Amino acid sequence: MWLRRLLLPGMRTVLFLLLLSPQLHALLFSAECVETFSSPENSLPALLSFIDSASESLYINTYTFSSSRIAAAVAEKAEQGVDVKVIVESSPVGGMPDGEMQLLKALRAAGAEVYLYSGSLRYNHAKYAIADGSRVLVSSENFGEHGFPVQKLGNRGWGVVVHSRELAEYLTRVFMADLRESRRLEDKLEFYTFRQVPEVERSWKVYCLPGMKVEPVVAPENAVEAIVKLLGSANSSLYVQQFYIYPYWGSRQGSPGNPPNPFLEAAIDAARRGVKVRLMLDSYWYNTREDNPRSNLRTVSYVNQIAGEEGLNLEARLALPYENNRIRLYHNKGVVVDGKAVLVSSVNWNENSPTRNREVGVIIYSPTLREALLSFRLGEALDIVRGETPAGYFERVFLEDWHASGGKGRGYRVAVLLLLAGVAALLVLIRLRRR
Numbered sequence: 001m002w003l004r005r006l007l008l009p010g011m012r013t014v015l016f017l018l019l020l021s022p023q024l025h026a027l028l029f030s031a032e033c034v035e036t037f038s039s040p041e042n043s044l045p046a047l048l049s050f051i052d053s054a055s056e057s058l059y060i061n062t063y064t065f066s067s068s069r070i071a072a073a074v075a076e077k078a079e080q081g082v083d084v085k086v087i088v089e090s091s092p093v094g095g096m097p098d099g100e101m102q103l104l105k106a107l108r109a110a111g112a113e114v115y116l117y118s119g120s121l122r123y124n125h126a127k128y129a130i131a132d133g134s135r136v137l138v139s140s141e142n143f144g145e146h147g148f149p150v151q152k153l154g155n156r157g158w159g160v161v162v163h164s165r166e167l168a169e170y171l172t173r174v175f176m177a178d179l180r181e182s183r184r185l186e187d188k189l190e191f192y193t194f195r196q197v198p199e200v201e202r203s204w205k206v207y208c209l210p211g212m213k214v215e216p217v218v219a220p221e222n223a224v225e226a227i228v229k230l231l232g233s234a235n236s237s238l239y240v241q242q243f244y245i246y247p248y249w250g251s252r253q254g255s256p257g258n259p260p261n262p263f264l265e266a267a268i269d270a271a272r273r274g275v276k277v278r279l280m281l282d283s284y285w286y287n288t289r290e291d292n293p294r295s296n297l298r299t300v301s302y303v304n305q306i307a308g309e310e311g312l313n314l315e316a317r318l319a320l321p322y323e324n325n326r327i328r329l330y331h332n333k334g335v336v337v338d339g340k341a342v343l344v345s346s347v348n349w350n351e352n353s354p355t356r357n358r359e360v361g362v363i364i365y366s367p368t369l370r371e372a373l374l375s376f377r378l379g380e381a382l383d384i385v386r387g388e389t390p391a392g393y394f395e396r397v398f399l400e401d402w403h404a405s406g407g408k409g410r411g412y413r414v415a416v417l418l419l420l421a422g423v424a425a426l427l428v429l430i431r432l433r434r435r
């Protein structure tokens with residue numbers, strides 16, 4: 001019902017054509033290994049290692065590129081003769097971050113080819129890289145200090161490095177298509193001092209399980225279809241962590257659920273099937289404004305009201321900062337299904353992101369326990385049971401955030417009540433003394 005209401009006549013035609021296209025529908029590639037990392041814990045060392053591994057080619061597409069430390073590693077590759085190409089959005093919301101154009105000109109001087117996306121899509125919002133036509137890095141984070149921090153203080157984000165020549169070849173075609181719609185930066189900045197690349201602890205998880213599959217999620221081509229399908233596949237648990245989720249799509253004059261956000265409604269429908277559903281949203285001030293009808297406050301209220309009215313195992317929660325404030329924003333765009341499949345992507349849950357932007361994500365499918373046992377891969381079967389899979393890794397990261405926010409949320413509410421009680425008592429004492 002909600003999907004039928006969503007699809008305007010023109011959009012129905014486009015979706016119909018996309019569903020017919022064998023190039024875009026349900027692509028599934030093999031993955032030899034998958035490296036998983038998260039920001040702020042170990043995203044920078046994972047990215048630097050990925051850049052360092054490139055010996056022939058390094059293609060980067062990111063919404064913004066503002067980290068001088070990351071740029072220093074990329075410039076070194078260009079100076080070594082590696083074919084380096086970089087695409088960034090020419091007009092991000094609010095304009096380019098301070099110093100980004102200088103950094104891009106410095107990369108150009110180092111020998112990299114730099115392009116400013118100026119094509120037909122609304123924004124080039126992707127965050128991925130391809131090394132040597134065989135490995136792909138996909139992240140929820142831009143190439144900046146917050147997404148790839150030095151001191152483990154930054155955004156919450158997820159990322160993977162997928163060892164798959166098939167996936168790399170597919171995304172290289174996407175990259176080259178966007179490059180053709182971009183303007184080449186010709187200016188150079190000969191005198192630029194990159195920030196020193198730090199010595200960082202290189203620790204993150206690497207999974208090399210036979211039978212892993214990866215599905216590309218590319219907007220606007222197949223993002224809506226692929227994500228709705230993933231959400232609809234949940235049987236036992238569905239964990240969603242998003243920077244924001246609009247309670248509805250369309251204009252600001254809508255209302256929760258009307259017109260529907262297909263991602264949000266698919267998550268709620270999963271709970272109606274008996275799936276345990278948890279939605280975790282960022283709580284930064286501009287995502288929780290009282291005067292914004294599409295804020296995370298509205299979404300949390302909408303979801304929890306449905307959960308209460310229908311008695312569903314469904315809860316939405318605002319993410320609260322850790323006590324040590326190591327997480328600045330919950331900028332993630334991730335989903336874990338049944339502890340077996342995980343989406344890592346740049347796709348926000350609004351209408352524009354999956355239907356008008358260039359976005360890139362991947363769904364990693366772990367082999368099932370049954371598949372491992374039938375193939376007599378007992379070591380792999382044990383790993384699956386213990387959750388030692390890409391999906392298992394991100395499920396643990398999610399649950400850590402979920403419980404930290406829940407515990408602190410209760411403590412925060414108690415502290416507020418105590419504070420209000422103290423203020424009230426103080427006012428009473430002042431009034432009595434004045435008498």
